[in-house]
Amino acid sequence: MDHKKSEELFTQARAIIPGGVNSPVRAFKAVGCNPVFIEKAAGSKIYDADGNEYIDYVGSWGPMILGHCHPKVVEAIQKTAASGASFGAPTHLETELAEMVSQAYPNVEKVRMVSSGTEATMSAIRLARGYTGRDKILKFDGCYHGHADSLLVKAGSGAATFGVPTSPGVPADFAKYTLTATYNDLEDVKKIVAANQGEIACIILEAIAGNMGCVPPAEGFLQGLRDICTAAGIILIIDEVMTGFRVAYGGAQERYNVRGDLVCLGKIIGGGLPVGAFGGKREIMEALSPEGGVYQAGTLSGNPLAMSAGITTLKLLQEEGFYQQIEEKSAYLEKGLQQVTGNSPVATCLQRVGGMFCTYFQNGPVVNFADALESDTDAFGRYFRSMLDQGINLAPAQFEAGFMSIAHSKEDLDRTIAAVEKALAAV
């Protein structure tokens, strides 16, 4: 497959944009090649600058659950744009999307719109701190909640000690307020909470960890966290930026029947446009400016184009049987993959929840970040490059989830399964 034009565009981009990309994982560094530059997409397919076609399982990292360029979403964006792209004043579209979110997530009584998932989690954490008057937060190793300072932190040496920055530019003095625990390990959480009594404002987590592949919550893990938070007056923030409207209309919280005090959303609710949202209990949300004192703002927050793309997307997701179809397509792919991986000497472990999945290059199972790190990332790189060469676009890193869309056809899935068989032979 020829990538001549992409190589040229990448060279040009690198001269003016750090690493040639506006978000690091797009650079394909983890898979040992250069990125393809995308020209357009439609349905389940994406097309690069050299005219190559790929079946797409990235879906813009999750938002494109309807497939690319759904005609109704395109029409909604065009119609809204014709009336004005942004006013910096309230519109009814914001209320409409907020009501739709609240209907899907009954614990979300009030919602604030922002422009990215990063903003949603960052603001939810500030709100939790402002509301509780506590400074410390607890997150889990391997969960990603965007790139705010207090979240670019990993565990220091020794459990229940200060967090340490994972990026230059994050002051150690900020990081020390972030405690980190092992995903799916309630005992670890209990220990940390006991050692920091009355000091933890919130526990934030992905209810299905999709930024270390695809790690479902262990039986009782979410309910256990819910109980710990309720008992200790800690705000439970469930980050559903990826899983919201993905694994069910009501997200992971509907699937597992556990409710956060605050919820973060993004990706799908913008229908492919820049968006984020956070919401939750009325009493907590009312601590937010201008009702309360916790400051938060945004020039483009609740942008009309993003709101109308989101509203149209959510309406389409409400169609009878939508999530069942996503489940059936994903189960069909899983079954096919299991057959070909089972026949291969390469160690792999497929983990899936609804329309999100990950093939780890190891025997598994993967239940936390340390497990995920056991994967053979070089093997994944060879697999990725072979898949790309066969016209299948996967996320260019081992620790990312793949996403199913409603536009993927049986033929797409069969082609993917055949490609995996060939790619494994090349690994």
Ligand SMILES: *Cc1c(COP(=O)(O)O)cnc(C)c1O
């Ligand atoms: C993508 C993601 C974010 C960050 O969202 P951005 O829009 O990229 O800022 C936060 N949390 C989770 C779980 C995500 O998957």
